[in-house]
Amino acid sequence: MIGVGLIPMEFSLGPLAPEHLEEFIVGLVLAIIVAVGVQKIAVPKFEQMFNERANAIEGGINRAQVIQQEAEETKRHYQEQLAQSREEAAALREQARAQGQQIIADARKEAEAEAERIRRSAELHLRNERDQAYNALRSDIGRLAVQLSERVVGESLSDSQAVGRTVDRFLAELDAQPSRVVPDYVPDSLAGPEGAGTQ
Numbered sequence: 001m002i003g004v005g006l007i008p009m010e011f012s013l014g015p016l017a018p019e020h021l022e023e024f025i026v027g028l029v030l031a032i033i034v035a036v037g038v039q040k041i042a043v044p045k046f047e048q049m050f051n052e053r054a055n056a057i058e059g060g061i062n063r064a065q066v067i068q069q070e071a072e073e074t075k076r077h078y079q080e081q082l083a084q085s086r087e088e089a090a091a092l093r094e095q096a097r098a099q100g101q102q103i104i105a106d107a108r109k110e111a112e113a114e115a116e117r118i119r120r121s122a123e124l125h126l127r128n129e130r131d132q133a134y135n136a137l138r139s140d141i142g143r144l145a146v147q148l149s150e151r152v153v154g155e156s157l158s159d160s161q162a163v164g165r166t167v168d169r170f171l172a173e174l175d176a177q178p179s180r181v182v183p184d185y186v187p188d189s190l191a192g193p194e195g196a197g198t199q
Contacts, residue, residue, distance in 0.1 A: 138171055 142171065
């Protein structure tokens with residue numbers, strides 16, 4: 001037990017205690033070599049692996065952040081487009097409403113113009129019918145006046161020029177009287193056959 005005698009120990013190593021000093025020195029040298037080898041070879045590889053893993057994790061985090069930023073940007077862009085679409089839809093609705101009101105106003109103007117045209121046409125038609133009835137009435141009145149004059153005088157009025165002058169004078173006197181205003185409506189009984197046909 002040389003080794004034990006040369007290296008005083010406060011406690012016993014038991015079966016681990018070297019029997020020779022050379023064994024202890026060789027073991028120590030080997031332990032140092034192993035430690036240096038681990039420090040020079042294994043530790044850098046572990047550090048490299050750790051750095052790669054850390055870089056991969058950090059890269060994943062960075063990519064996740066970039067993806068999140070892109071997602072937020074896409075969401076913001078979508079919200080802007082949605083708001084713009086709503087504004088455009090509101091503008092289109094307002095434009096359609098204005099166009100509808102304009103179409104209604106144009107249709108109302110056209111209807112009023114058509115009604116005015118129909119009213120004027122009806123007035124013109126009624127005026128023509130009234131003039132026709134008045135002319136027919138004048139002719140009938142002239143004929144009746146001649147017949148009455150013949151009965152009163154007791155002779156035939158064969159002179160057509162004299163009859164015409166008499167009728168014209170009689171009608172002029174009728175026209176000169178203020179109470180003899182030509183009515184807008186002439187009854188069928190006064191209008192005669194021609195006037196009744198025009199009504």
